[in-house]
Amino acid sequence: MDEGGNEAFAADDEVPRDGTGRRPITLADVAREARVGESTVSRVLRSHGSFSETTRARVEAAVARLGYVPNRIAGTLASTGSRLIGIVIPSLTNIVFPDLLRGATAALEQEGFQSVIAVTDYDQDREEAVVGSLLSWRPAGLIVTGLEHNPGTRRRLVASGVRVAELLDIDGPGLDIVVGYSNRAAGEASARHLAGRGYRRIGYIGHDLTRDKRAAKRYAGFREGLAQVGLAPAGEERVASPSSVEAGRHGLEALLARVPDLDAAYFSNDDMALGGYFHCLAHGITVPGRLALFGYNGLDVGRLMPQPLATIRTPRVEAGATAARLLCTGGPATVVDLGFELIEGATA
Template identity: 45%
Template structure:
């Protein structure tokens, strides 16, 4: 059964929700004319609650859409999302569609702003990272009337389609391999979870699996800021000074894991005999390290490709296709820092 397209919201909807005329709504949303502060706030609150976004395509083009795909991601400062973008571009280059990128820095309020601006130009689709959004952002996505593909994650309820991996499953898989290798005193280092939902889900899957085996995390450290090698060195040194009997360190991403590895090798510590290590993301840039870090491929390029294909199918078929849920299979690379059970 096909899913009927949602009716785009109009000025009349905002007018009825705020109790003022369409002309007043128009003045407020265009920031024109003399409108009282109380009325302006009432209109803005109603528009935000409904998820209304004004159409910036003027005149005869007002009922059409541009051949742009809004791609909204949290960061360009690490190695993860450029590869996703490469996958998206790879698919869309053979179509009339062109990706336009917005960056949110993992901030819900910035995601709202970026989404608002992009939707106001009436793109033909949205590709957006994650399944967790603010109420205002969720309302805009639900009322956009275009295909929406949430990427990187499938652990949750999608607005429309989603493409990604199960991060809880990824955490569980890594924990199982660490347990199989005989490690028991395990430390975790990662980003501050409220801002990175996917890292939080991996941590949940990881710790639950350890708990089933009767193992508790022996130490943990959360940080904010970029995932730099220097941060990995610093965190690793601090944690081992605090808890020197750890025999495994699990990092929420490869960049801090690589910093930890370099620190341990400089200290003459046997990796993986004395202490094992693992990261996440399968960053190819780190292939030249003295030892190959154990990690997990997050299927980044394939996620971008699959998301773009979903949008392209909607574009070709006129938006008549059903929502899709595409779960990809992450794979563990043992490298040189995780003992592989024979």
Template identity: 50%
Template sequence: MKERRRLADHKSKVTLSEVARLANVSEITVSRIMRNKGPISEVTRQRVMAVVNKLGYVPNRIAGSLASARSNIIGVAIPSLSNIVFPEVLRGIHAGLKGTDFQPVVGVTDYDLDAEEALIRSLMAWKPAAMILAGSDHTGSAQQILVQSGIRIAELMDIDVEPIDIAVGLSHRSAGYDSGRHLIERGYRRFGYIGHNWRDDRRAKLRYDGLCQALSEAGLQVVAHSMVEGASSTLAGRAMTANLLANDPTVDVAVYSNDDMAIGGVFHCLSAGIAIRERLAIFGFNGLELGDALPMVLSTMRSNRFLIGKIAVEKIMENLAHRSGPCVVDTGYEIIAGETA
């Protein structure tokens, strides 16, 4: 009997009331001490903490959240972990959360809105304190769930449409536009575009639209396209660059859907002996660190992925309780002139 007691004590059953009993105080006192809430005398605190440490007591947040009707969970739904930009956003989120005791619960949607809806439902079941999503495209039901939840919602990456609550990101449309202006100013006239699946990556499409507008205003247009099915990758960028030049040898600049693709372009040129910039200029999007390390610095546009995640969290934390009307934070972008365009 004695042994059984000890086993039970040590494994499954170290609860608040156990601690309270051994420390000769009420449960609520222990609870207050664990949460640093309410006035507690130093003597009691130490006596209780001694017991806590001895038993290795870890408060059960599930019970706590149920009782207080609030959790310290932040739901995060991102489209993919393969595309480097999302881990970077996650990094920003983690950085913003550091020091708080909020925990992100991360799900991946694979760019599928129905999967996103299912994920949102599943995350909502944990009564998160806030939700962070990528983009502002959601199914009707998902949108409704988000709106009705009343919690803070941050929609990241994109600020081209009105958010439910908070949007943090940049205008991809005007980023594309400014890329176009920049390249026109540098004297390029025969534009090629190398991209990937627009259905998944709607923001790439927005940048393309912006680019076209800039060209059109200058009486120009994209004269050749090479689009790859599926996701962006450096290998795809390499292949599509070869493809583009084969289709239309007159292009003097290739604009890529992102840096992964553009770096593939650089590699193709290096290995095919094509003079970058003189023969073909290359312009990307994102400003990945890698672009900086290339034999020639990649010309691109920096988006601040880390910052987007971090600021989203900060905005949420500013007032966890109430939405304050749609709020848009523009994290901007910055042209990196580089050496490839």
């Protein structure tokens, strides 16, 4: 714990002599410095309304001289919209959600918006709480994950009047804007693909389905897909933990111990599938000869395995970006189905 020290910067040219302790610089200071009215400064800074080129230069010079940073808190209060978008995601552990964030923040930046984020840990009560917190910032819009919310959350969302985009799922009724793809259909497509390749003793390795509603929908779709060709899962293993490479590895090990003659394993996502692949490598199980593997999400890592993973690629980044743009531009309530892509890979 030693002193880092700011004097490192007081150094010569750049930094203005102080910055701390001084009364913060306001728009009124800039107006005085530039010898124009406050409204004129405001107009110039927002490039809104009309003003002469001379004025613009004067104002900009004053801003630079004083190092003025507009106060958006005040600006938001005075005007209406807030140029803030709240983003609610269940987790930051699964790369899917950072991907969503990435798409959203990139699109928001283009539109001049900022994002406030909150994480629910797949807990609907926490979701209700964080939605409340986010709404207290009077955001221009809210991005939430999935279509399932508890009554309190729905009430708040609707009552607030802010635009809401629900992401990564379209299997069910939405509140306003919905951007995603069908998890049910993805599960079904996976099952049909595996069945189509001749696998018959297909097992399922998943994680906590009571919390992750989208994984539950994929699972339901998967069972439907199998049923359509007269099959049923040859065995299932659900780990209680969140999805992870570890859960996939141990899950497959456990399932194979109970159902040794499995010929294919469908995982609730690519992380789990990668874990399963590692288990196969470690135990000399030939893939896909002895056991086929199928994932979900289409992560990069799957593409780069010695045998590319059979999986379904989901447009997560695009979903974030699309939702962000729709919220900023404020169109009508819609459902945008971005679809998904089945990647055959080499593990099935």
